[in-house]
Amino acid sequence: MSSKRTQPARIYWTINELSRSYDVTPRTLRHYEDVGLLSPLRKGTQRLYRERDRVRLQLILRGRRLGFGLPEIQEMLDLYDADPTEVTQLRHTIRRGDAKLQELHDQVEELKTLIEEITELRATMQHRLDQILRQED
C-alpha cells in the first residue's frame, strides 16, 4: 500500500489561481461557496483555498460533466464528511452511499444501452453507404 499524506506542492491558492487552473470563473467558485459546496479560509476579506477545496472542486466539476445538479453533488460530497467516530453517522452514510452506488450503476447501464444503439445505428449507416458506393461503380 502506498502511503498517503504526500506533501501538496502548495498550501493555499487564491481564487484567480484556482479558477484558472480549472478553467472556471471566480464567480463560479463564489457560487459554489454560496451554496455550501466549498468553504475556503479567509485572510482578511480574501479567500484562501486549501487542498481540500481543490479536491472538492475536482469532484464538483466531474459531477457537472456527468450531468448532476449541484444539490446532488452536495449529497455525494457529504459522503466524505461523515464523522468516523459516530456509529450512527457511519451507518447512515453507508446506507446513502449504497443507494447512490445503485443509481450510478443504473446510469452506467443506461449509458451502455445508448452506446449500443448508436453503435448499431452507425453500422447500419455504414452498410447503406457501402451499398451506394458499390452501385455507383
Add this chain to the structure above:
Amino acid sequence: MSSKRTQPARIYWTINELSRSYDVTPRTLRHYEDVGLLSPLRKGTQRLYRERDRVRLQLILRGRRLGFGLPEIQEMLDLYDADPTEVTQLRHTIRRGDAKLQELHDQVEELKTLIEEITELRATMQHRLDQILRQED
C-alpha cells in the same frame, strides 16, 4: 435475425394517453414539440402521436435521466434522421455519431471512476464501523 416491423398495438395516442404512460405532463410533450423534438400529427387542432413519437419520447426521457440537455438530445435524435440515400449526409452523420460515441465512452469511464471512489469510501467507513463495534465489547 428477428424480423422487425412488428405491428404496434395501437397507431395513434392522444396527448393525455402518452403523457400518462410515460409519467410526464402534457405540457412537457408540448414543450418538446416547441423545441422540435417531437412532431405529432394533427386531427383538426388535436395532436395525434404515432409510434415514432413514442420511440423518440423514450429516447428523450432516457437522455434526461442521463443528465443531457434538450439540445444535446436533439443532436442524438438527428442521427436517426439522416437520409439513407444521400452519401454526403451519411458520411456526416457517421462522423457525428462517432464523436458522440467517444463522448459517451468518456462519460462511462468517469462514471466508473466515481463508482470506484464511492465504493472505496464505503469500505473505509465499514472498517471504521467494525473497529468501533469490536472495541465496545
Add this chain to the structure above:
DNA sequence: CATCTAATTTACGTTAACGTAAATTAGATG
C-alpha cells in the same frame, strides 16, 4: 500619500425546462 491591481460585495440579468392559470374550442352526450 497616490496609484495599481487583485479581490470583494451587491444586485440585477440570462438560459433551460418546464409549471400554472386563464380564456377558448371541438366533439360527445342527454
Add this chain to the structure above:
DNA sequence: CATCTAATTTACGTTAACGTAAATTAGATG
C-alpha cells in the same frame, strides 16, 4: 340546443447555475 370533457393557445412564473456590471476595499509599489 345545453352541457361536459378533453384539448387547445397565450402568456406570465419559477428554479438552477451562473454572467455581468458597478461600486468598494486591501495590499503592494513608486
